[in-house]
Amino acid sequence: MALAGVRVIELAGLAPAPFCGMILADFGAQVIRVDRTRPTMALDTQGRGKRSVAINLKTAEGIMLLRKLCLQSDVVLEPYRKGVMEKLGLGPQELLKENPRLIYARLTGYGQSGSYALAAGHDINYLAMSGLLSRLGRSGEKPYAPLNLLADFGGGGLTCALGILLALLERTKSGKGQVVDASMVEGAAYLGSFIWKSSRIGMWNRPRGENMLDSGAPFYDTYQTSDGKYVAVGAIEPQFYSKLLQGLELDSGDLPPQMSFNDWPQLRRVFAERFASKTQADWTRIFDGTDACVTPVLSFDDVSSHPHNQQRGSFIKDSDGEESPRPAPALSRTPAEPCLASDPCIGEHTVEILKEYGFTSEQIEQLLAAGTVECNAAKL
Incomplete structure (x- = not known):
């Protein structure tokens, strides 16, 4: 696969970063999700193709362990607010100094600088700040957010994955890594470039919901239809x-x-x-x-049975029978081969991952006994 041999450390988070990690895993990267120990529940619904190691980051030993994993990897993907990783001593300045080839991807709502850099937010807030939300909605109605797709996943996870791939490509020339500052506000705005750049030809001169492509045109x-569809x-x-x-x-x-x-x-x-x-x-x-x-307009129940989607194999089922979209785009020579196994449970692969990163069985036993790591499925 296209990303075979690329090691990715993904700090567990919500929605956008897990999607970014899943994209990388679908196309062959070895994505290791770093979960906290003793979680109340698993929040990553996009764990396809990933493995999980559970580390207690409230201990100095856990932080040092994570540091070792990061320094032996190609990519670090972190979804925290600005400054969290620096407090752990795991910021890009520290890690890039020891591993100059590291790609350090930071996926946040507002980016690493600016007056909102430390502010909390969600897709609807980032969409509002991008300018796009003002354009979404029917005529005479208030603006509305179309699910949480544009900022979280389009402007966030997908754009961050693009940034990581660009940095990996550039590294083949320079041999150096770099920081990817992925802002969901800017990513969403960038997705909307057509709206800005087509304004000069009069496509958006009318109020919201009254233009040709925003539900204004009857065509x-x-x-x-008569059956309610x-x-x-x-x-x-x-x-x-x-x-x-x-x-x-x-x-x-x-x-x-x-x-x-x-x-x-x-x-x-x-x-x-x-x-x-x-x-x-x-x-x-x-x-x-x-x-x-x-x-x-196909429902989730109908979409995979449509003849066109069936012919292309556009949807896949995992070992639990759960259906989801096939990775896109399709590559002719090195296509994605999505994992069809169940998503990893937290700490499922702790032991095998630590062994891959050079830890001995004795060292792993000590980490388990001290509560620095947890293994919830694999056994020594």
């Missing part, structure tokens, strides 16, 4: 719009012009009435094989 929206319509270009009208059995001569903004409410009512006359399956049969840009 770029979702419609309920939905279809998605994205017929922007004239040739696609013509196919949409053809499938709906509507005559363009009886309708307002496609780009007549003032007539969009009327056009939406016509489309809504027509789509409500048939089931989702009916409309799928009508529009499949055309360029009308009409697709069913």
Whole structure:
């Protein structure tokens, strides 16, 4: 796989960092999740392909152990607020001094500098600070956050993974590591670059929810079908719009012009009435094989059984039968090979990991006896 041989130490956290770690693991990196000992519950639902070592970081011995793991790895991925790792003596300044090839990735909401660097927040806050939240929502309604995807996962986990890969690539030339400062605010804003850079051509001149791509246009929206399901319509270009009208059995001569903004409410009512006359399956049969840009809105229960997704193997099941998306993108020569085993329980691989990092059985026994580490599955 593309990242085979890359060792990653991931400090256990929530959502964005685990996603970043899972991306790296899916494409072949050896990702070791460092969990705290005696946790109340496992919070990482994106542990695919990872292994877990449980270390008591409230002890000097635990901190020294983590230090040794970091110094023998290629990447450190940490999700804490600014300053936490420095208090442990494990900041990038200390670790890069001893291991100049280390990639030290720091994934936070507001980044490592600025007046909000120490502030708490969540996806909706980072999205608000990025400017994007102001653009999300229906006309006449308040802004809304579309799940916690844009900042946490797009601007956070995915962008951080990109930063790590770029740093690893650059290291092949310089032989040196560096710090990746991944801010979810900036990552989300960067995802929205199109919005900024397309404003000059008039695509976002109207209020929120009244532009072509933000649910303002009746030919770029979702419609309920007679069985209570939905279809998605994205017929922007004239040739696609013509196919949409053809499938709906509507005559363009009886309708307002496609780009007549003032007539969009009327056009939406016509489309809504027509789509409500048939089931989702009916409309799928009508529009499949055309360029009308009409697709069913698939539920999580239905998505893997759609013929297109089935043919590409777009969804996979693990050993517990849990379904999830296949890693993307698909590489022709070194594709991802996602692990189908259950996600690791906390401390499951403590012993085998310590052995890989050069600890003897006697040393591991001493660490276990002292409570510096825990092993909850493997045995000596």
